[in-house]
Amino acid sequence: MTRYKAIISYDGYNFAGFQRQPNARTVQEEIEKTLQRLNRGQAVTIHGAGRTDSGVHAYGQVIHFDLEGERNVEKLRFALDTQTAEDIDVIALEEVADDFHCRYAKHSKTYEFLVDIGRPKNPMMRHYATHYPYPLDFSRIEEAIGYLEGTHDFTGFTASGTAVENKVRTITAAKVRLDRERNFLIFTFTGNGFLYKQVRNMVGTLLKIGNNRMPIEQVERILDEKDRSLAGPTAAGNGLYLKEIIYEE
Amino acid sequence: MTRYKAIISYDGYNFAGFQRQPNARTVQEEIEKTLQRLNRGQAVTIHGAGRTDSGVHAYGQVIHFDLEGERNVEKLRFALDTQTAEDIDVIALEEVADDFHCRYAKHSKTYEFLVDIGRPKNPMMRHYATHYPYPLDFSRIEEAIGYLEGTHDFTGFTASGTAVENKVRTITAAKVRLDRERNFLIFTFTGNGFLYKQVRNMVGTLLKIGNNRMPIEQVERILDEKDRSLAGPTAAGNGLYLKEIIYEE
Structure with missing residues (x-):
């Protein structure tokens, strides 16, 4: 298992916020849908450093998630960026330590x-x-x-x-x-x-x-x-x- | 009959352009719908100085149109601005000469x-x-x-x-x-x-x-x-x- 940290930007207008919730379009759900496709259909959970509200935008939100095995980080960033909805951009991606947590790390x-x-x-x-x-x-x-x-x-x-x-x-x-x-x-x-x-x-x-x-x-x-x-x-x-x-x- | 000239701004993203066309949302149609309501249900035609294309924005488009009788221009501007869709703003409005034409005037x-x-x-x-x-x-x-x-x-x-x-x-x-x-x-x-x-x-x-x-x-x-x-x-x-x-x- 490898932990990845990504910096993302998004236009908050068409989102009910960052955090997943029933019957509403969220940033978390959009990214998790793409990651599931990139992970042979297996669900992936992402964590966000800031749980932005409905309509709130981001230039530098940070997320982290785990995937089995090792990937080329630039290929993974590119796939995630281009396959996720056009109002979300994945700007940067890197491998981090297994115990890094985007919300709890200082x-x-x-x-x-x-x-x-x-x-x-x-x-x-x-x-x-x-x-x-x-x-x-x-x-x-x-x-x-x-x-x-x-x-x-x-x-x-x-x-x-x-x-x-x-x-x-x-x-x-x-x-x-x-x-x-x-x-x-x-x-x-x-x-x-x-x-x-x-x-x-x-x-x-x-x-x-x-x-x-x-x-x-x-x-x-x-x-x-x-x-x-x-x-x-x-x-x-x-x-x-x-x-x-x-x-x- | 009084001729009015208005300066309008709009976000072109959700428009198929300025000029009215069948089965597409246009700036002309949105403003004409409001004017018809403000004119006791009688249709009003507007003319635009620049016929902007699909997706093109405006900060200072100029239009003109005719209405029967005389109106208070600030009240008319306010009604037109607030009753037209939120992606169009009516910034200014004034009475002009009957022969003014926003497209043909130099x-x-x-x-x-x-x-x-x-x-x-x-x-x-x-x-x-x-x-x-x-x-x-x-x-x-x-x-x-x-x-x-x-x-x-x-x-x-x-x-x-x-x-x-x-x-x-x-x-x-x-x-x-x-x-x-x-x-x-x-x-x-x-x-x-x-x-x-x-x-x-x-x-x-x-x-x-x-x-x-x-x-x-x-x-x-x-x-x-x-x-x-x-x-x-x-x-x-x-x-x-x-x-x-x-x-x-």
Whole structure:
């Protein structure tokens, strides 16, 4: 048995998310169907580092899976890439140690969130950015996002009723920039792990602050009081990208 | 009767093109359906300045149509925008003179063509840029594109069997730039009119020259000899955008 690690990208628009579920098209199922064909009809289970939600995109999702025997990795990558649906690309593939687990091996993840602030909006981007046509004070967002960096209990920014007990995470970088040519606001968050809907709740809160409907210091209060109801709305999944995963050596 | 001119944008992916045709979804039909509803069930015909092909996008297509009586233009724009399919946006609307015709009034058009030169390609852009994963010498393209500016007979760059007799057109600007961050090559062509498939044939030829499979001077030869078989392949429609139309006063 050999364990393989692959980096994949996908357009999340036509997926009900990464994780397999009944009666819905998922990234996991599409890749497992191809792997089964490449494995003489025997089922193969894949694991994903990030279980992206419905509509969420990926440039650098990481998966792992096991196959009997040894394969030429470039031939396997090519077969997997070309035989899987056109909205999934298999970018890289390598052999890894038998005990590597893409989700449990220590890593940092980078998420990007794209906001189309153009008026009119760009119809080509309607599945690839969240449209926010309201006035925004960029300097307020820049100031507020600084409070998110560091090690905090992010309970106030996760969906209520999440099963995970420890909600302390570290965000090593939280940035926002304005692409004036394309009329996009681009948020980037890097950290050692993110809670369910955390990025989308942080973005929804930052937009509300930028729109002057919430004080800048509210970010600190949400972290301190761990109260989801103090935060802004959950931003739509169509603007979210799992950009990169970097494993510790 | 009042004549209205509107600027519209659309995502061409799910359209068989602008112009109405049987058994296919078109931009014209979608807008005419909405206008008929807004016109107490009476059919309305729209005219488009550029009859974009299947898969081709628009940021600044111009249409015109007539309605009985007078309407508030912002209310009409809003109704048309929100009641038409989500892949079409109605950006602007104004009253114009009864004899204005969006296609025959003197104007210049700007087309943009996006080439994704990234390896791996970007799955989010698969309907919005043409993927060209082969080596390209950017300086060769820059040099070749210069031959296209000016007034020429573009017979060699149009689809054979075109009905239009006069194939002399003026290109006032033909530019290419490299967006290194997004790994895109962006072509821009402005002129007083373009022949059927002209932009896609020019791009297909320029890419072949950039890939070193055709001499730079071939562009001049295609113009001189008016021979389509000397030009490169027609680039796919998914990278083409009708960007802007400017009317003479």
